[in-house]
Amino acid sequence: xxxxxxxxxxxxxxxxxxxxxxxxxxxxxxxxxxxxxxxxxxxxxxxxxxxxxxxxxxxxxxxxxxxxxxxxxxxxxxxxxxxxxxxxxxxxxxxxxxxxxxxxxxxxxxxxxxxxxxxxxxxxxxxxxxxxxxxxxxxxxxxxxxxxxxxxxx
Amino acid sequence: xxxxxxxxxxxxxxxxxxxxxxxxxxxxxxxxxxxxxxxxxxxxxxxxxxxxxxxxxxxxxxxxxxxxxxxxxxxxxxxxxxxxxxxxxxxxxxxxxxxxxxxxxxxxxxxxxxxxxxxxxxxxxxxxxxxxxxxxxxx
Numbered sequence: 001x002x003x004x005x006x007x008x009x010x011x012x013x014x015x016x017x018x019x020x021x022x023x024x025x026x027x028x029x030x031x032x033x034x035x036x037x038x039x040x041x042x043x044x045x046x047x048x049x050x051x052x053x054x055x056x057x058x059x060x061x062x063x064x065x066x067x068x069x070x071x072x073x074x075x076x077x078x079x080x081x082x083x084x085x086x087x088x089x090x091x092x093x094x095x096x097x098x099x100x101x102x103x104x105x106x107x108x109x110x111x112x113x114x115x116x117x118x119x120x121x122x123x124x125x126x127x128x129x130x131x132x133x134x135x136x137x138x139x140x141x142x143x144x145x146x147x148x149x150x151x152x153x154x
Numbered sequence: 155x156x157x158x159x160x161x162x163x164x165x166x167x168x169x170x171x172x173x174x175x176x177x178x179x180x181x182x183x184x185x186x187x188x189x190x191x192x193x194x195x196x197x198x199x200x201x202x203x204x205x206x207x208x209x210x211x212x213x214x215x216x217x218x219x220x221x222x223x224x225x226x227x228x229x230x231x232x233x234x235x236x237x238x239x240x241x242x243x244x245x246x247x248x249x250x251x252x253x254x255x256x257x258x259x260x261x262x263x264x265x266x267x268x269x270x271x272x273x274x275x276x277x278x279x280x281x282x283x284x285x286x287x288x289x290x291x292x293x
Contacts, residue, residue, distance in 0.1 A: 019276045020269065073183055073268055074155045082258050083187055086265030094273055 064142030
């Protein structure tokens with residue numbers, strides 16, 4: 001997997017979170033993983049199609065999710081309800097859209113399917129084709145992960 | 155409240171409409187998330203939803219007229235973004251017409267609308283202010 005993929009998603013995440021929730025994520029050490037599983041509380045899956053095919057998974061802890069939605073809405077949040085999960089899904093969707101714009105500058109033309117949100121542990125099948133990269137990110141309101149599994153399509 | 159001063163673009167007429175839009179969306183979100191029984195607040199939800207749909211169109215039209223007036227070079231790109239935003243709202247209006255104003259779908263809509271609005275005003279609209287400033291305007 002190429003460095004452009006990771007950098008595009010990192011830059012898009014940084015820009016969007018800075019704008020929407022006033023936080024600047026710092027990247028941790030990237031890891032190679034065999035599957036897209038996550039034990040974090042709120043997971044948003046984006047399916048990518050086009051020149052690149054695969055899945056991007058955003059995994060957030062509950063408290064961070066609630067804090068992000070609180071910063072955006074100005075409302076107290078005590079549970080990840082439909083409102084909060086929808087807002088979180090849209091944040092991931094906007095990040096994905098911006099990342100694809102950055103990838104298009106490297107001549108990859110892709111599209112993303114609407115986000116799918118999973119609350120509770122996310123169990124996915126092992127990635128069949130190649131490995132996935134897990135990028136941990138830390139912020140003042142919690143730590144979250146982006147798992148990237150992309151292959152060049154034929 | 156959702157509004158933050160950093161969302162100002164420096165053009166007073168547009169900033170006022172943005173603040174109003176944020177206030178309406180914020181009130182809408184408070185209404186759909188308060189503890190009052192869903193049936194009891196449904197009329198208010200419907201009324202606010204329809205008002206907002208109209209207000210978004212009024213605001214986008216005004217903003218596009220302003221962009222034309224100042225010869226904003228990225229007007230077409232901005233019109234596309236407005237069209238997508240309106241399409242997003244229309245998709246939900248269609249869902250509500252077909253499936254009714256269910257609490258689940260209204261909450262889902264409220265969460266998305268909030269993210270769309272902040273992203274659009276906080277990012278795309280800022281470029282209008284930067285352009286005005288670059289031309290020696292007051293932004």
